[in-house]
Amino acid sequence: MLLLVLYIIAITAEAMTAALAAGRRDMDWVGVCTIACVTALGGGSVRDVLLGHYPLTWVQHPEYLWITAGAAILTALIAPIMRRLHSLFLLLDAMGLVVFTVIGCQIALEMKLPITVVLLSGMITGCAGGVLRDILCNDIPLLLRKEMYASVSMLTGALYLGAQHLDWHPYVTLLGPMIIGLSFRMLALHRNWQMPRFVYRDEWR
Amino acid sequence: MLLLVLYIIAITAEAMTAALAAGRRDMDWVGVCTIACVTALGGGSVRDVLLGHYPLTWVQHPEYLWITAGAAILTALIAPIMRRLHSLFLLLDAMGLVVFTVIGCQIALEMKLPITVVLLSGMITGCAGGVLRDILCNDIPLLLRKEMYASVSMLTGALYLGAQHLDWHPYVTLLGPMIIGLSFRMLALHRNWQMPRFVYRDEWR
Amino acid sequence: MLLLVLYIIAITAEAMTAALAAGRRDMDWVGVCTIACVTALGGGSVRDVLLGHYPLTWVQHPEYLWITAGAAILTALIAPIMRRLHSLFLLLDAMGLVVFTVIGCQIALEMKLPITVVLLSGMITGCAGGVLRDILCNDIPLLLRKEMYASVSMLTGALYLGAQHLDWHPYVTLLGPMIIGLSFRMLALHRNWQMPRFVYRDEWR
Numbered sequence: 001m002l003l004l005v006l007y008i009i010a011i012t013a014e015a016m017t018a019a020l021a022a023g024r025r026d027m028d029w030v031g032v033c034t035i036a037c038v039t040a041l042g043g044g045s046v047r048d049v050l051l052g053h054y055p056l057t058w059v060q061h062p063e064y065l066w067i068t069a070g071a072a073i074l075t076a077l078i079a080p081i082m083r084r085l086h087s088l089f090l091l092l093d094a095m096g097l098v099v100f101t102v103i104g105c106q107i108a109l110e111m112k113l114p115i116t117v118v119l120l121s122g123m124i125t126g127c128a129g130g131v132l133r134d135i136l137c138n139d140i141p142l143l144l145r146k147e148m149y150a151s152v153s154m155l156t157g158a159l160y161l162g163a164q165h166l167d168w169h170p171y172v173t174l175l176g177p178m179i180i181g182l183s184f185r186m187l188a189l190h191r192n193w194q195m196p197r198f199v200y201r202d203e204w205r
Numbered sequence: 206m207l208l209l210v211l212y213i214i215a216i217t218a219e220a221m222t223a224a225l226a227a228g229r230r231d232m233d234w235v236g237v238c239t240i241a242c243v244t245a246l247g248g249g250s251v252r253d254v255l256l257g258h259y260p261l262t263w264v265q266h267p268e269y270l271w272i273t274a275g276a277a278i279l280t281a282l283i284a285p286i287m288r289r290l291h292s293l294f295l296l297l298d299a300m301g302l303v304v305f306t307v308i309g310c311q312i313a314l315e316m317k318l319p320i321t322v323v324l325l326s327g328m329i330t331g332c333a334g335g336v337l338r339d340i341l342c343n344d345i346p347l348l349l350r351k352e353m354y355a356s357v358s359m360l361t362g363a364l365y366l367g368a369q370h371l372d373w374h375p376y377v378t379l380l381g382p383m384i385i386g387l388s389f390r391m392l393a394l395h396r397n398w399q400m401p402r403f404v405y406r407d408e409w410r
Numbered sequence: 411m412l413l414l415v416l417y418i419i420a421i422t423a424e425a426m427t428a429a430l431a432a433g434r435r436d437m438d439w440v441g442v443c444t445i446a447c448v449t450a451l452g453g454g455s456v457r458d459v460l461l462g463h464y465p466l467t468w469v470q471h472p473e474y475l476w477i478t479a480g481a482a483i484l485t486a487l488i489a490p491i492m493r494r495l496h497s498l499f500l501l502l503d504a505m506g507l508v509v510f511t512v513i514g515c516q517i518a519l520e521m522k523l524p525i526t527v528v529l530l531s532g533m534i535t536g537c538a539g540g541v542l543r544d545i546l547c548n549d550i551p552l553l554l555r556k557e558m559y560a561s562v563s564m565l566t567g568a569l570y571l572g573a574q575h576l577d578w579h580p581y582v583t584l585l586g587p588m589i590i591g592l593s594f595r596m597l598a599l600h601r602n603w604q605m606p607r608f609v610y611r612d613e614w615r
Contacts, residue, residue, distance in 0.1 A: 056256075
């Protein structure tokens with residue numbers, strides 16, 4: 001129940017940031033809604049398709065499609081206000097990341113998949129939506145270049161997996177890793193932490 | 206039966222326009238055939254994978270692969286003539302869109318999916334092939350920027366869904382929405398109708 | 411057994427060349443590992459998703475994920491040495507292509523799919539990883555522009571299919587087509603063979 005509320009906030013936040021990305025590319029309203037749905041629901045869809053976990057979330061709950069499309073159109077309408085809410089958005093976006101990650105881990109746990117796959121399932125759920133958004137906007141995915149997105153997702157997933165083995169209250173198991181992941185993400189943004197890069201210059205191909 | 210004939214004309218037309226797009230990017234013959242197959246059969250494949258509707262069309266009917274690849278190679282061979290057939294192509298391309306849309310809706314209806322998903326299934330079948338083509342050609346998908354593609358697809362799907370509830374002759378139920386969608390598309394092209402755009406300039410990410 | 415050894419060498423080689431591609435785009439370490447896993451395991455994943463062949467290889471054998479990620483990080487660490495191993499890499503990369511192709515054909519054969527789909531399954535397994543890598547790096551896929559990749563894959567697959575009908579020792583059936591395909595690829599690289607291109611200039615869309 002708590003997770004459902006968090007999930008709906010998360011897809012709304014992802015849809016709104018995606019709509020702004022679409023606006024930066026001068027997309028029309030159909031494009032804005034498409035990018036929003038793909039970003040908010042694409043991570044889960046990629047996970048479900050790869051794990052063979054049918055039916056997909058939005059096939060079972062088409063109302064999520066309306067929520068994301070609605071949030072995207074609302075964002076386009078009130079875009080000027082958005083600028084002032086910048087920091088709120090960063091927070092909501094980070095929340096989306098950790099919520100999606102935990103949901104992805106949960107689903108893979110329920111399918112009794114090996115631990116590596118559980119972690120990866122969390123990362124795919126958390127990050128693939130943003131990668132798809134960047135591909136549709138014809139960018140090199142941001143995930144692969146900077147930001148600690150994937151690292152935050154991996155940390156959150158690992159903590160959640162660890163917490164499963166402790167005999168804590170379900171809310172602690174759920175919220176603990178999320179709060180730590182979220183704080184780490186906000187710290188990383190604030191202090192501009194980055195993963196080391198691998199720079200290679202050589203035209204041998 | 207009628208739908209099958211229309212489907213084969215539609216994949217041929219999509220393969221031909223895709224081959225021209227590949228030619229604009231100087232692709233080799235393998236690339237031309239790949240782009241043609243992905244554009245003509247990709248929309249249906251994305252739909253089937255997302256809905257878990259196996260086996261895919263071209264796995265069951267590999268002859269469609271030969272039809273699209275053949276149409277693509279033919280197009281490359283007679284490319285100079287293609288220029289004169291410009292308006293015929295726009296018509297065939299629009300026909301492909303409405304035929305794919307109706308087929309996509311039909312399949313989702315047979316699977317007894319919710320109405321939002323039926324509409325979306327039609328839009329994915331109609332539009333995803335072109336989006337994949339643009340991704341492979343390294344463009345921002347045209348669908349998301351201009352053209353009334355998605356809107357035409359949604360209109361056709363909605364009319365088809367509505368017609369299901371009336372007690373009309375199956376051919377009318379099938380052809381009516383297609384003809385209205387097709388006319389709308391040709392009008393949109395002619396009068397240069399566009400969806401309103403959302404333009405947002407701000408580097409907050 | 412032999413095929414398993416070849417497969418592991420192949421995913422390692424693919425992961426290493428993918429890591430170098432990621433390094434050319436200044437990706438961070440997460441990006442390097444992602445690109446490596448997608449390139450090495452993506453072709454098989456696309457095939458399995460399209461054919462509905464679940465569970466995917468890396469879900470059943472998550473150790474392959476560790477092998478590819480490990481190979482990618484190793485490559486980033488010893489990148490300067492890589493330059494000298496240029497020709498070894500081209501050989502390993504070509505080996506990956508033919509091994510993946512044969513595995514893809516085998517899986518489709520086991521599923522008793524039509525012969526066109528068996529060939530295509532081999533090509534998808536061999537080539538789709540590289541296409542995904544190029545999409546994530548925001549390039550027009552190399553496959554579609556030059557290189558004889560797809561042609562080598564088709565040749566290898568066709569020879570393997572033909573060899574199935576002869577009553578040869580399994581090792582000959584397996585290795586013969588691979589060796590011919592590999593030689594063809596190395597010759598194509600050496601002599602700079604290319605497929606004819608289709609160049610089309612006209613803005614009619």
